[in-house]
Amino acid sequence: MAQYQPQGFRMLPPAVKHLLIINTLCYLAYYVLASRHIIDLNRVCGIWSLQTGNFQLWQPLTYMFMHGSFDHLFFNMFSLWMFGTTLENYWGTRRFLFYYLVCGIGAGLLNMLVPGVHLSVGASGAVYALLLAFGMLFPNEYIYLYFLVPIKTKWFIIGMIAIEILEGVFRSYDGIAHFAHLGGMLIGFLLILYWRKHPFSRI
Numbered sequence: 001m002a003q004y005q006p007q008g009f010r011m012l013p014p015a016v017k018h019l020l021i022i023n024t025l026c027y028l029a030y031y032v033l034a035s036r037h038i039i040d041l042n043r044v045c046g047i048w049s050l051q052t053g054n055f056q057l058w059q060p061l062t063y064m065f066m067h068g069s070f071d072h073l074f075f076n077m078f079s080l081w082m083f084g085t086t087l088e089n090y091w092g093t094r095r096f097l098f099y100y101l102v103c104g105i106g107a108g109l110l111n112m113l114v115p116g117v118h119l120s121v122g123a124s125g126a127v128y129a130l131l132l133a134f135g136m137l138f139p140n141e142y143i144y145l146y147f148l149v150p151i152k153t154k155w156f157i158i159g160m161i162a163i164e165i166l167e168g169v170f171r172s173y174d175g176i177a178h179f180a181h182l183g184g185m186l187i188g189f190l191l192i193l194y195w196r197k198h199p200f201s202r203i
Contacts, residue, residue, distance in 0.1 A: 012081075013088040015097045020077055023123060026065045027073045042066050046121040047108045054119075055112075064104040066121040076123045083130040090137065098203050099191055103129030103184045110183030120177045125184030128164075132157055132185040136192055161185065 030041040047063035048054035067073040088096040107125020111117055134141075135157030142150045164185075167178045195201055 010089060011085065013085060013093060013096075015088050015093045015100070016081060016084045019080060019084070019100070019123075023065050023067070023073060023077055023080075027067050027070070030066060042068060042121050043119065046119045047112065048119050049112045049117055052118050060105045060108045061101070063108050063121050064123045064126055067123070068121055072122055076127050079127045080123065080130065083127075083134045087130060087133055087137070095195075095203055099129065099133065099188065100126050102191065103187045106187035107180045107184035110186075111177050111180035114179045117177065117179075120180060122177070122180075124177060125180040127184070128160075128181040129184040129188030131160065132188045133192060136189070 026041070026045075033039050033041060043054075045059065045062035045066050047059040048056075067076065084096065084100070087099075091099070104123065104126030107129070108120060111120050111125070135153045139152065139154035141153050143153055143156055144150055145156075161182070164178045164181050167176070
């Protein structure tokens, strides 16, 4: 894979910065409009399964900018900043944004195939793809669980995949889109494999 060599490490590169802003503004718009009983943006912009009859063509893109709670938004945006900053500095803005959006859209579409899923919102599919990319590109880097326990990224990612599979199979109705997380990681894995075989790809 062709490596991006930045002029200097940026703490908040442009794609990550704008994604943080857009996600935050979308959550604020959802909260204000829903609290005033004007419109529920999550129902309009979230991705609905086909059997509900509510699916619209824009939803595979817009669903990843909507969040159901502040905690949901915070943890996704923290992970986006934590892992996305390094990846955008490494890949460059164009490749990073392409990866993020394709993985997010693909995660939403794959999650629609899961029985019992009706409406999904959140950037988690794209964020989990970032976790996978970080683990594949920097497998021996350490991250700190709960800011205390060091663990190599490759083992952390393997553990996350195992947890998501078990949670998706045995707790599929817990309100968390586990298969969207796995779908984002799967598409991210395939994209990285493609770039490794085609190192001079323009994207």
